[in-house]
Amino acid sequence: xxxLAHTVADSRTMLRRSLLHAVRxxxxxxxxxxxxxxxxxxxxxxxxxxxxxxxxxxxxxYLQYVVPGVLxxxxxxxxTGPALSVSKDLTEGIIARFRTxxxxxxxxxxxxxxxxxxxVLLATAIVTAVALLMGFRAPASVLDVLAAAALLAAIxxxxxxxxxxxxxxxxxxxxxxxxxxxxxxxxxLGSGFVPTESMPGWLQWFAEHQPFTPFIETLxxxxxxTELGSNGWLSLVWILVLGLIGWLWARFLYERxxxx
Amino acid sequence: MxxxxxxxxxTKSFGEKVVLDQLDLDxxxxxxxxxxxxxxxxxxxxxxxxxxxxxxxxxxxRVGGHDVVASxxxxxxxxxxxxxxxxxxxxxxxxxxxxLMADLRHLGRKEGxxxxxxxxxxxxxxxxxxxxxxxYSGGMRRRLDLAMTLVSRPQIVFLxxxxxxxxxxxxxxxxxxxxxxxxxxxxxxxxTQYLEEADQLAHRVAVLDHGxxxxxxxxxxxxxxxxxxxxxxxxEDQPAFDGALAVxxxxxxxxxxxxxxxxxxxxxxxxxxxxxxxxxxxxxxxxLTIHTPDLDDVFLALTGHDAPKEVAQ
Numbered sequence: 214x215x216x217l218a219h220t221v222a223d224s225r226t227m228l229r230r231s232l233l234h235a236v237r238x239x240x241x242x243x244x245x246x247x248x249x250x251x252x253x254x255x256x257x258x259x260x261x262x263x264x265x266x267x268x269x270x271x272x273x274x275y276l277q278y279v280v281p282g283v284l285x286x287x288x289x290x291x292x293t294g295p296a297l298s299v300s301k302d303l304t305e306g307i308i309a310r311f312r313t314x315x316x317x318x319x320x321x322x323x324x325x326x327x328x329x330x331x332x333v334l335l336a337t338a339i340v341t342a343v344a345l346l347m348g349f350r351a352p353a354s355v356l357d358v359l360a361a362a363a364l365l366a367a368i369x370x371x372x373x374x375x376x377x378x379x380x381x382x383x384x385x386x387x388x389x390x391x392x393x394x395x396x397x398x399x400x401x402l403g404s405g406f407v408p409t410e411s412m413p414g415w416l417q418w419f420a421e422h423q424p425f426t427p428f429i430e431t432l433x434x435x436x437x438x439t440e441l442g443s444n445g446w447l448s449l450v451w452i453l454v455l456g457l458i459g460w461l462w463a464r465f466l467y468e469r470x471x472x473x
Numbered sequence: 474m475x476x477x478x479x480x481x482x483x484t485k486s487f488g489e490k491v492v493l494d495q496l497d498l499d500x501x502x503x504x505x506x507x508x509x510x511x512x513x514x515x516x517x518x519x520x521x522x523x524x525x526x527x528x529x530x531x532x533x534x535r536v537g538g539h540d541v542v543a544s545x546x547x548x549x550x551x552x553x554x555x556x557x558x559x560x561x562x563x564x565x566x567x568x569x570x571x572x573l574m575a576d577l578r579h580l581g582r583k584e585g586x587x588x589x590x591x592x593x594x595x596x597x598x599x600x601x602x603x604x605x606x607x608x609y610s611g612g613m614r615r616r617l618d619l620a621m622t623l624v625s626r627p628q629i630v631f632l633x634x635x636x637x638x639x640x641x642x643x644x645x646x647x648x649x650x651x652x653x654x655x656x657x658x659x660x661x662x663x664x665t666q667y668l669e670e671a672d673q674l675a676h677r678v679a680v681l682d683h684g685x686x687x688x689x690x691x692x693x694x695x696x697x698x699x700x701x702x703x704x705x706x707x708x709e710d711q712p713a714f715d716g717a718l719a720v721x722x723x724x725x726x727x728x729x730x731x732x733x734x735x736x737x738x739x740x741x742x743x744x745x746x747x748x749x750x751x752x753x754x755x756x757x758x759x760x761l762t763i764h765t766p767d768l769d770d771v772f773l774a775l776t777g778h779d780a781p782k783e784v785a786q
């Protein structure tokens with residue numbers, strides 16, 4: 214078998230393993246619950262006030278505003294999945310077995326990344342469905358919706374690699390579940406829940422220069438045809454940068470941790 | 474005989490601590506080789522280097538003719554490793570674990586399913602095949618672990634303390650499996666801290682202590698290296714016992730059992746000397762047995778400290 218065919222076959226096997234894990238140990242419950250709680254809380258408890266604050270008509274206006282932020286929150290939550298599953302693998306004996314077998318080096322990480330990506334995308338679909346039931350409507354074309362889905366998938370993919378890196382970096386499963394925390398707060402410290410202009414100066418600067426603000430604004434532009442501005446290419450750059458960091462860091466740490 | 478595993482001057486340190494110091498070994502193909510030693514002797518480190526998990530600081534290690542540092546992939550294709558700690562996927566069933574191995578070894582769907590069924594049957598796991606591993610006993614896990622190692626029919630199998638922590642029955646089952654593997658032509662590299670295990674299974678034993686091979690040979694060769702052998706004599710009655718005592722002045726006596734132990738190297742000459750003396754004193758012995766030293770004696774003599782005792786279960 215050629216090296217490439219070998220890598221693809223092994224990654225597929227590892228993806229199947231990761232999906233079996235997902236069935237036995239459904240992380241997806243947490244992936245769905247956290248953003249749903251925030252969605253319900255922000256819309257039904259704070260929605261009326263916040264809706265007025267952004268110059269709209271109460272709860273419904275705020276629902277339209279907050280859903281892109283909640284979707285990115287769901288995607289950000291996906292970092293935890295690969296962090297946990299990779300760190301769990303590394304603390305158990307099975308990783309030693311894999312390493313004494315002639316299998317593609319990257320297959321273990323790739324399997325976890327793809328398996329967790331499937332889960333986080335499923336979670337995003339569920340959250341979207343609930344948002345639609347609550348009355349969320351986007352005046353977007355099919356093409357725009359597809360582009361929005363592709364954007365979310367791409368962000369999910371690079372964040373899963375970052376999660377895998379956290380998983381290899383962590384000393385144990387517990388610290389692996391804590392490391393991604395700061396990343397999951399970022400949608401709140403951006404334009405996800407309130408406009409950045411309403412924040413104090415120093416926070417506003419941070420909010421406008423962190424990756425989730427362009428992500429959320431690009432999503433809004435696709436769904437509501439708002440001004441895209443520089444957010445499109447900023448998102449692209451952030452995706453490439455985060456992806457490259459996650460992928461290189463995960464693989465570098467994995468090599469270093471597993472070859473002595 | 475061709476060699477399956479060769480080590481030349483293998484050295485490994487962790488920081489200041491030298492774990493393996495210039496190890497030389499040659500393991501013949503198709504035999505069981507046991508590396509015997511107490512905890513911390515360097516057994517697991519040796520297995521880790523040979524199974525490409527770790528790189529040596531110096532020296533050469535070849536497995537199946539391939540250098541473990543230069544061509545680890547070639548080595549990995551030949552070997553199977555069952556380590557000290559269970560290397561099974563706890564979220565999968567026994568069957569799924571075996572299928573995972575079959576897929577990673579690229580056996581193909583049909584052959585993978587066939588091999589999985591065969592191993593489940595052989596390792597007495599067919600009934601539990603579709604149950605989660607949380608329901609498996611320690612012995613079942615260990616059997617599954619070994620079955621996973623054997624999916625690809627490896628030529629060379631490393632077993633790192635395969636029976637540590639197992640109950641006597643599971644241990645005997647494990648020994649049977651090892652004997653079957655060897656009968657089928659597999660080379661086994663076994664590490665153990667149980668003298669009995671090495672004695673039972675191995676064609677050759679090397680004793681490792683503080684990273685140095687202190688002895689290397691067949692179990693009986695090792696036993697001949699050390700003193701501790703004796704001739705054990707039992708007598709019918711007190712007069713016979715007293716008569717024997719009179720002619721065998723170097724014997725240690727056991728009055729209650731009417732028995733004597735005479736030091737001996739187990740050679741024919743030493744036995745004849747004892748028999749000649751008894752004959753001269755006109756003493757009849759009821760029974761005579763020859764005790765060669767066991768590996769416990771070997772261990773004490775070679776390392777200057779007691780053999781490790783089995784850990785309480």
